Amino acid sequence: MPAIATQLTDIKGIGPKLAEQLQALNIYNLADWFFHLPFRYEDRSRLTPIGAAQPMRPAVVQGEVKGASVVFGKRRSLLVKLQDHSGTISLRFYHFSAAQKKQFSTGNLIRCYGEPRRGASGLELYHPEYQLLEDGHDQQLEAQLTPVYPATDGISQQRLRILHEESLALLRQHKVALNDLLPADWLQQWQLPTLEQALVFLHQPPADTQLALLENGQHPAQKRLILEELLAHQLSLHRLRAQVQSHQAPTLAEKPALQQQLLQQLPFTPTGAQSRVVEEIAADLARPFPMLRLVQGDVGSGKTLVAALAACQALAAGYQVALMAPTEILAEQHLHNLSAWFEPMDIQCGWLAGKVKGKARQNTLQQLADGGIRLAIGTHALFQDDVAFHNLGLVIIDEQHRFGVHQRLSLREKGRQQGLSPHQLIMTATPIPRTLAMSAYADLDTSVIDELPPGRSPITTVAISDQRRDEVIQRVQSACQEGRQAYWVCTLIEESEALQCQAAENTATDLREALPQLRIGLVHGRMKAAEKAAIMAAFKAHEIDLLVATTVIEVGVDVPNSSLMIIENPERLGLAQLHQLRGRVGRGAAKSHCVLLYKAPLSLTSKQRLQVMRDSQDGFYIAEQDLQIRGPGELLGTRQTGLQMLRIADLQRDGDLLPQVRTMAEQIWQNHPEAVEPLIRRWLGDAERFATV
Template sequence: MRPEVLFPLFRPINTLKGIGPRLAALIEKLAGPHVVDVLFHLPSGAIMREEIETLTPQHLTRQIIIKTQVIKHHPSRSRRVPYKISCLSGDEKLTLTFFNGREDYLRRALPEREERIISGKLEQFSGSYQITHPDHISRINETADIKRCEPVYPLTAGVTSKTFHKALIQALEDLPHLSEWTDPHLIGRQNWPKWREALQASHNPNTISDLEPENLVRQRLAYDELLSNQVALELVRRSMRRRKGRRFEGKDGLITQIENALPYSLTHAQQSALSEIFADMHSDNRMLRLLQGDVGSGKTAVALMALAKCVQSGAQGAMMAPTEILARQHIESIKPFIDAAGLNVALLTGRLKGKKREALLEEIANGNIHIIVGTHALFQDDVIYHDLGLAIIDEQHRFGVHQRLSLSAKGRPDKGGVDILVMTATPIPRTLALTAYGDMDVSIIGEKPPGRKPVTTRAIDIARLDDLANSLSRKLADGERIYWVCPLVEESEVIDLAAAEDRYEYLNRLYPGHVGLVHGKMKADEKDAAMQNFKEGVTKILVATTVIEVGVDVPEATVMVIEHSERFGLAQLHQLRGRVGRGGLEGSCLLLYTGPLGETQKARIKIMRETEDGFRIAEEDLRLRGAGEFLGTRQSGMPVFKLADLAHHSKLLNVARDDARAFLEQDPELNSERGQAIRTLLYLFERDSAIRYLSSG
């Protein structure tokens, strides 16, 4: 149960005065459904105002506060002509200009022959001073109401700054005094304020520098959020460690048979990752391990060995991919080696229906199928395993912590449940790995298989598109294949981007019958057919949206053309580049861009040309774009932070991780005074589901 002290913060937004159903819906979309979400919606900038007594040219274009006397109103009889008010500030004339101004309101706010305090941006029009739509009009005795530094918030259509401020002021009044959850020694060392003062100060900056991520107030709030994240993950991790696992024993005959059937020897990095995985499988604890390896580093071979280890101990193994295309590719790539070892492997996807599905489920339930490859369908309620011992999940960033935990339920508790190995080809920066996968052990395959040549990367102006398209004929004559990636599916009227369908028609005119098309709006079987045609060489050029980013392996593909490359994130560009040059031939990646490029876009292309190190690219992507947009979209497995900025607060994350682990060593049940405060912290940041992983339940 949420502690009573937090009840005021978790009231619905519409309990704030002046926030009716329409505004509540808009603010919920902007910040979230509760009062606390308004408090955690921090300012992104500030208006700095200067209080002056005399109008001078040096104040032009600045935000000012000045006393003025209202001389005369000049109402407008036409909507096209603004309503003007002549004023006098000291010896200088000042005109206040209002478009669509309401006369009754303006005469009440600015009565003739009276003085008022005005704030706004000072401009010059026809040689005289002017302020258009002053943002504050106050009586002489209310000058303190105008802030010298006024915070500016990210807003959405329909929510004005004034409305949001009203909601915020009420929310700040409800701020409770909460017990301290952060280590007092750390607070003293960092010179941080208390939580309540920090939140109040974050909405009342005195200078622009108060809004910087490195500011003490922002650091304190970021740390609280990161601590809640790390405590939650550590509780999940401890819960998994407490559950008795199974020891995978038995002679290594199957592993030897599969290793002998492989056309290459495992690299040192693959063997190192395998030894870590096997150590987990030999132990009494359940495995929960992340296997990170760049595109083409050989994760599938490692997964295959782990599956063999599981099966030779008498259990079943399952391998889940995010899409049917990938599931089919996995089964195609591992089947020859599985067959060599005399094992049975089957594919289970959502498309399998009726009697065929029933027959396969029966085979799985009675243990005749040793390895099952598929999509989410593997873990539906009606799929019952004879004895599932190992679940391997490919492209882990699509599944969050809770999905990982729900997989364990498919195993037999009497045998020690299910070991979980998750794999990703998206190199994840260490800071993100800690926040998303802090509950897991990590293995990294840091080298590519021998013989893999580097991919040449070049940036080309879109103006040279025709030359590029015509030059592809040489590659096609040599039997090579080409990916051509576009960012959108249909022509957009708003942004003139090359659509996949238009590019398909253009290339098909140049190379009739040799061009295929695949995009996200196609049906699954149409997509599969287009990919299969490209794989088999029926088509030689595949025009695609980023659906090809994850996974499909075509050894003959040597050229990757990415249109509007300036619109893609670095991690995405790296993933796409990894799809070519996999069959021993040299690959090239051509980044088509539309100039002029901004600094960030130039930096992205420069890094792509400089390195193929996925981890360096991932770190740069995080730095350039921030965590929210990492991986191209806000993926479900990645936590979204409101107060912490991982690009700036990574050092605090390390401190939070160490603090969480050390504290839970002393107080695993969160029973001490600080432990109780940390429980409140978990509820505050809505990570309370982690509380059920406390060993007492």
Template structure:
């Protein structure tokens, strides 16, 4: 056939199990080799019924003595087997004619299941059965994580084939293996073969708690891959170029320090110097500024912005919500606008809810460079926003922004291939193990002291049945001229959660507190309405604000002295801590009441109890963060930073911190002395998942 008429052979359609393998991410041989069992079944030995104990999962060899379909209490196949020492009844509530045929009287079977003892003797419900005969397995049988259309038998064969074909040659050169920090460093191939098919005498506890040397080898290799990926990302960024920003004597930076109505704390001065040092280099800053709720991060950000503006560049500050963005805007306007006005510059404000006539002049000022500082929400990274000379991007509550959003902000700079400096802020402190692993590519500055004048917040756990007492407490606070937050977890009724909604709570409190202005704030309200409600509360005219979690961050009302969190058991720990941080900002004694509703059995769930206990025991954000990591694990803790993040599959930061430090020390040695091995190691463990780090 002429080439022009040649028809490409149709691609062979994938079978359902093949599609399922892809769905699980099992594409490469190494993916299959690293797909480890959830648990194991012991099919290596046969137990006699007379020696078995109730509740045990055992394998017996027996002959079918009776097989019939019963209809009471429901249709079922009832099979009686005898192993020579006792009999056992097998019950199948789901079965086919072929199944019935395979369990005919006289058939010799291997039967595996959980033994239950009853008045009529031993029973097993839906045990696994197969014809007897042939050699028993010599290793424990693996049970793998799977999906509905992927049977264990198919998956076991695929894993076995992948394990045989995968390149498992060592990527850590022999002289460097001791630096993995392992007492008994197994070769990778031996560790994987062992974990897929452990011998029957292996103590199951060491497999289940992953303390076996084979598990330790895998964990250390995975942590090393993560450290290599972070280190490569950091070095790649260090090769990029950014504007050198230095504050001149007597410039905006010094002027701002002079007009601030308070003195900086020692911690604020220290982190300010760290940031100024970064901005003075020709390498893009990639720094995380972390500090507890109310530690004073905004003023540090303002001083960094002043350095950029002083050097003739623009700065953008992006926050996740309009309320938080507006909070920053008001503070920055108060501090910076008088100083910028003398230079013919302004602070611009951008949000998604702005009318076109408000937005157009803002866009014009940003494009011309007249707007030296731009504060806003996601609107700051929209396509029509064109900066004249952007040199510094500040992202508040950075865990709420995805990688793509941060990249979009970086791409707003177009100055001869240069990158903007990036300062990310978080009021959720990062535990040390997380900082060493998932944030190893960042420089971290920590404000570890609170400004003077912050009053400690007393935290009380109160059962929902004592709600009337809480309302009385609110009445007393308002009578003293104080203000109160009442936070609800939902906007409207949900049949699944059955929680009191914000609207109903607002109505109930309004009725219970005649003469008190009770406001309502939730995310579905129009922006103008939200603004009006916040203005009344901030101005002191509103005594009580009923709100959903839109007030979690950024709201600063020093006169508010009581925070009530309804259904506190439904909130995350860091969220509870953020909400508590809305009070105690003035001189008045402040309290946070965690209203909780026990479940149907009159008890709280284990996780909810751990969260509320942590809140009652400590107000230290770093201790809260450590406990939050223990409760939730890193996946949830990290939030939106990790769009496709290579979360650890085998290592657990709570139990394997001892392997993290050696991996951190080994990564630069491997990368510098054995770059090809380092590249193979990262590809093996992370595949293409390390790209997210580039943000």
């Protein structure tokens, strides 16, 4: 073996075949191996008398075999009777070999570990780990807590433990290339162990270690690694920000005339929060490097106006602006609003989506390339290969969490001309909990529109079992007869869009039969864009009383006269999505209601989530609760890679460390730049795991 181990196969017992198997556990190199930590521990350091064993409490017991026999009940099993001075317990094996059966000869001394359960013969241990104590000689109990590792087919816990013992011996002998990348004075300041001490401890904790500390991630050895992992993610975003800001961007000086022209058209004035955010954006746009700003605003807070005022600054400087939205319905809503504002000011708006074909598409592409279209609005079609801009100065991305990293990169690349990159404004109506904002979006400057425009009415939310569906239908009829409008949203647990649309069609048919006097429309994701747009326009013009829809109406639909929303099967949606849907009502002066029509019985988690919806209309509070209930992976969406790949840290549990981690990242970046790349490589590998671009 070489003096210094540099690869997995340098560990005794790991050959090429096993190294390949370990890839199923995301173990590709030595660092991955050492950071493949136990997810729980078992205390096998003390012997429990059989008579003192209690149901559901794992224990080590030891006794003499009094008999073993194959019994035939519902399933064939091997039943072994074990006895010590205090009592008798049964071991039951449903999968066993002849060699195993032979080990349980009467009189043999057996030590085993398992969780006793009540069975047909009293307390039983099902498939316990066991060892035969040869010649009746007692053997020493474990000196440490026993680690339990994430495992995969073909690699047993016992084998993982033996291999880790081999590798830890190399670590103690300093025969492993694993550097401590945190400054020594930090370890002293925060009373943290070295990397070697932390890893040795977590793989082999002494028997007297408090299990509760380990279970809650509170032990200093865990904190040492948690801080380092969060630091690596923070540094990856620092690096991304530095890469983006190493490019030059057009300097867009403030020219307020166009903004004033836009504001004069409006029947309202911006809120204080909107004005503050516009000023923050204006300062960014005037700098010679790309703006990277995230604007968060709860449902109905007026993000579209903020985006329009930002666009004015780029347009006034002679540059093009592109606004990209994740769905055609949302993109069409933006097109409708922005065209109404900008075309009277002689600024041509263009539309590009997947459904734009043939001559219409070619005409749009030509006008984008020659600068005739100054404000482009569309879906992901904006970054397809054949799209070229004349001089793109600002990219606005709405509901950015729905786009993948490469999609956002593509649009930025399109604007890179003559050495200049466009500015980026990213908007979301999905409030981001503080812990996620400090980690997933650490490369972005953040603005929050924390004030709703005047005139918005509060929404009363109630949860009703679908057994009272007829009452809810009557409620819809009453609201519509009073001149109001309503939404009926259909959700399905299946991912299939076809099934969701079918459910909406069936619901619309049923409601038309139950409410023949109402004008009922239907909109879903499989309709053609023109058809969807026509139905939404008819609903807005009050030519439709009740709109039956799938969750395509989650964002971008603004009909102030709609004051009632029914959401079927709300237990199948996340809180953030429910909050978005609910935000489609309450946009006018009339009192608004949201009915969560759930299917009984509800699970405990579903009850918790619906209670949160009843209790609060604060999007940030709801997002925090969503994070606690569902975790960061689901909340960010599968495209937001990185945070759901955390190995040791947990954003819910360790969120209080993030301010410290941000300070650490700044210090490492400035004072220890040589440690940045090794830290990122150790924890993130070479994968592109950036939450934002």
